Amino acid sequence: MKKIGITFEAITDCQLEAIKNIASDYEVVKLRPRAEEIIDCEIVFGYMVPELLPQAKNLKWFHASFAGVDSLINEKVNFPEDVILTNSSGTYGIGMSEYLLTTLLMLFRKNMGYAKLQFSNTWKSLGHVKAVYGSTVCVVGLGDIGENFAKRCKALGASVTGVARNKRSELPENVDKMYTIDELDEAIKDADVVALCLPGTAETIGLFDHSRMMKMKEGAIILNVGRGSAIDTSALIELLESGQIGGAGLDVTDPEPLPSTSKLWQMENVIITPHISGGQNLDLTNNLIAEKFTTYLKDYLEGRPFQRVVDKKNGY
Numbered sequence: 001m002k003k004i005g006i007t008f009e010a011i012t013d014c015q016l017e018a019i020k021n022i023a024s025d026y027e028v029v030k031l032r033p034r035a036e037e038i039i040d041c042e043i044v045f046g047y048m049v050p051e052l053l054p055q056a057k058n059l060k061w062f063h064a065s066f067a068g069v070d071s072l073i074n075e076k077v078n079f080p081e082d083v084i085l086t087n088s089s090g091t092y093g094i095g096m097s098e099y100l101l102t103t104l105l106m107l108f109r110k111n112m113g114y115a116k117l118q119f120s121n122t123w124k125s126l127g128h129v130k131a132v133y134g135s136t137v138c139v140v141g142l143g144d145i146g147e148n149f150a151k152r153c154k155a156l157g158a159s160v161t162g163v164a165r166n167k168r169s170e171l172p173e174n175v176d177k178m179y180t181i182d183e184l185d186e187a188i189k190d191a192d193v194v195a196l197c198l199p200g201t202a203e204t205i206g207l208f209d210h211s212r213m214m215k216m217k218e219g220a221i222i223l224n225v226g227r228g229s230a231i232d233t234s235a236l237i238e239l240l241e242s243g244q245i246g247g248a249g250l251d252v253t254d255p256e257p258l259p260s261t262s263k264l265w266q267m268e269n270v271i272i273t274p275h276i277s278g279g280q281n282l283d284l285t286n287n288l289i290a291e292k293f294t295t296y297l298k299d300y301l302e303g304r305p306f307q308r309v310v311d312k313k314n315g316y
Contacts, residue, residue, distance in 0.1 A: 005031045005038045007046030008065040010286035022297055045293050050077040059083050061300060063293050067092055070200035073315050085310040086296055090144045091288035095279030096225050097148035100195055103249035103271050107221050108132065113268045133157035138191035141226060142172060146197035150174045163187045185215050193221045200227035201315040210235035219246035225277045228254035237263050251277035
């Protein structure tokens with residue numbers, strides 16, 4: 001019997017039952033990403049360790065429960081050419097944009113410093129703070145996450161600049177001005193906030209090195225929810241210490257996990273979280289991921305083309 005392997009841990013019993021009803025001709029099994037049984041599956045939803053891919057001779061379609069698929073497509077992984085790869089892009093925008101907004105507000109209002117004072121029973125003002133209203137926010141990477149963040153910043157009265165890989169014929173909603181990635185230096189120079197919502201590709205590695213961050217407005221905030229490799233960590237620490245960068249919100253770091261010896265841990269103008277902005281603990285995100293797979297599964301079984309397939313060359 002044909003088999004569907006589900007390694008998406010957050011799937012509910014109700015969602016699993018719905019999948020079984022849709023794919024009644026398949027055996028639907030919950031598995032761990034390292035389970036050897038996964039190599040017998042025609043369809044996999046979730047994740048599987050890359051070393052099992054060459055053995056998965058029955059695999060026809062892999063649907064990743066995440067958006068960034070660089071762990072499956074890189075120089076060390078030979079993802080099968082004949083296997084369709086789709087991802088969960090489009091399901092993380094709400095959760096991750098709320099994370100970005102939370103982090104930005106905490107940095108602007110010096111909440112990390114106030115938390116430290118609270119735990120030391122100290123009543124003291126930390127002085128000047130900033131508002132999102134009237135600020136300029138540059139969103140680098142205008143996919144689902146970036147556009148959702150742009151929408152929220154615009155609603156709070158910010159001027160929003162967007163940076164995309166290619167030139168767009170129309171200005172996206174909630175974006176006041178657009179630049180291409182080749183115009184990045186111009187896009188960031190007047191921004192109070194630079195938010196990185198980028199996939200992990202060869203083009204994004206080291207994109208924000210010392211030279212580029214020096215071109216940011218003095219005291220600007222940098223946020224990163226894409227891949228830690230987009231920012232030169234050593235350069236970031238140096239520029240945070242000098243005040244060139246006013247603060248950083250990092251859900252991703254390079255390396256990852258961030259070593260306990262890193263100076264970033266002790267900086268009051270830095271917020272660090274362990275790659276959780278995607279909403280793995282958020283029911284809304286998990287439900288959207290399961291719904292996306294269910295929609296794609298219906299397309300697969302009825303022979304319709306998927307709404308979106310990962311371009312293995314570009315990595316997204």
